[in-house]
Amino acid sequence: MLPGQLRGTGMNTAALSAIERFSRYQSDDAQSAAPVHCPVRDVLDRIGDKWSMLMIMTLAPRPQRFSELRRAIRDISKRMLTQTLRDLERDGLITRHVFPTKPPSVEYRLAPLGESLLEPMANLIDWADRRYPDIHAARACFDGASGEVPR
Amino acid sequence: MLPGQLRGTGMNTAALSAIERFSRYQSDDAQSAAPVHCPVRDVLDRIGDKWSMLMIMTLAPRPQRFSELRRAIRDISKRMLTQTLRDLERDGLITRHVFPTKPPSVEYRLAPLGESLLEPMANLIDWADRRYPDIHAARACFDGASGEVPR
DNA sequence: AGGGCAGGTCTAATATAGAGACTTAGGTTC
DNA sequence: GAACCTAAGTCTCTATATTAGACCTGCCCT
Numbered sequence: 001m002l003p004g005q006l007r008g009t010g011m012n013t014a015a016l017s018a019i020e021r022f023s024r025y026q027s028d029d030a031q032s033a034a035p036v037h038c039p040v041r042d043v044l045d046r047i048g049d050k051w052s053m054l055m056i057m058t059l060a061p062r063p064q065r066f067s068e069l070r071r072a073i074r075d076i077s078k079r080m081l082t083q084t085l086r087d088l089e090r091d092g093l094i095t096r097h098v099f100p101t102k103p104p105s106v107e108y109r110l111a112p113l114g115e116s117l118l119e120p121m122a123n124l125i126d127w128a129d130r131r132y133p134d135i136h137a138a139r140a141c142f143d144g145a146s147g148e149v150p151r
Numbered sequence: 152m153l154p155g156q157l158r159g160t161g162m163n164t165a166a167l168s169a170i171e172r173f174s175r176y177q178s179d180d181a182q183s184a185a186p187v188h189c190p191v192r193d194v195l196d197r198i199g200d201k202w203s204m205l206m207i208m209t210l211a212p213r214p215q216r217f218s219e220l221r222r223a224i225r226d227i228s229k230r231m232l233t234q235t236l237r238d239l240e241r242d243g244l245i246t247r248h249v250f251p252t253k254p255p256s257v258e259y260r261l262a263p264l265g266e267s268l269l270e271p272m273a274n275l276i277d278w279a280d281r282r283y284p285d286i287h288a289a290r291a292c293f294d295g296a297s298g299e300v301p302r
Numbered sequence: 303a304g305g306g307c308a309g310g311t312c313t314a315a316t317a318t319a320g321a322g323a324c325t326t327a328g329g330t331t332c
Numbered sequence: 333g334a335a336c337c338t339a340a341g342t343c344t345c346t347a348t349a350t351t352a353g354a355c356c357t358g359c360c361c362t
Contacts, residue, residue, distance in 0.1 A: 005212065006211065015277065018273040043280075044205060045201075053199055058177060061170065066340050067338085074186065078320095078321095078342090079321090080320075089293065090294070091293075102329085105340080113286070115160070118162065119162045120278045122170050123163075123275075124272065124274075125191050126271070128191050129194075141243075201349095201350085216309090218309075226351095227351095229309085229352095230311080230312090230350075253308095254357090256309080
């Protein structure tokens with residue numbers, strides 16, 4: 001059971017229990033010799049990479065083709081675009097449809113599993129959007145203060 | 152305004168509007184010559200790196216010291232641990248307290264800003280935990296099917 | 303005197319990402 | 333009718349990020 005720090009924060013039950021579950025995985029892992037396989041780690045490694053969330057958010061409003069995605073996320077390289085799409089497809093988050101036009105076009109769209117990820121992810125995005133000023137302020141403050149005080 | 156795909160999905164308002172806002176940023180960016188600075192990208196680059204979310208989740212139940220964190224996240228290198236902690240501190244998500252014991256111990260704990268990230272992040276973790284079997288099934292299916300059909 | 307610990311930093315080796323040339327086949331421009 | 337464009341990639345080479353692990357500083361224990 002978690003210590004009191006988290007209680008009374010008004011957090012919803014799913015969130016609280018997620019933290020607790022994760023916490024348990026971690027202590028199991030710290031104790032055992034071999035690494036315990038934690039599903040959270042597994043999934044975090046997947047969607048927590050550099051482009052996956054961005055890709056899913058970009059596909060949220062409508063399916064898009066390879067080049068459209070490239071234009072939408074302008075600083076992704078073709079190589080990483082291909083690879084990220086492939087990985088997301090592999091995990092069942094998006095689907096890939098080839099249309100035999102000339103030149104062939106390929107459409108990517110969210111699979112139901114990917115759509116189910118939209119809400120939790122959008123809530124994170126919403127946080128990011130609302131807290132952006134705070135982060136920036138903290139960053140400016142930190143950068144201003146560093147150099148003055150040695151560590 | 153977003154096309155209909157998203158309507159009637161039972162998604163909450165904050166989530167819907169987050170997707171819409173993000174979508175608008177992206178089209179602005181696609182149109183203008185210089186990249187439009189999107190706060191979502193900015194924050195996603197920060198917490199979407201390899202270790203940050205894991206760190207925040209690990210600090211959720213209680214504050215921890217450097218070595219405790221190392222033991223909890225066993226496959227992080229000291230270098231990345233230091234760097235991740237420093238970056239999170241810079242962004243105001245965690246705080247760092249040095250206790251002048253001998254040898255000095257350093258405690259890291261979530262700042263209020265970091266705590267506010269806990270709920271959206273925990274909801275994502277909860278998703279990860281619940282959908283893990285689906286992802287695994289999709290992965291096995293994909294891996295089984297590939298090699299049989301050329302792309 | 304030797305060894306350990308805490309919380310790091312530094313360097314060298316390795317893994318991952320990016321830039322950009324090349325592909326295939328048909329359509330467009332000059 | 334030759335040169336060039338597009339779509340969706342792949343391939344190679346280079347740049348950047350990450351890891352492993354040696355080393356550092358003070359103080360405590362034996």
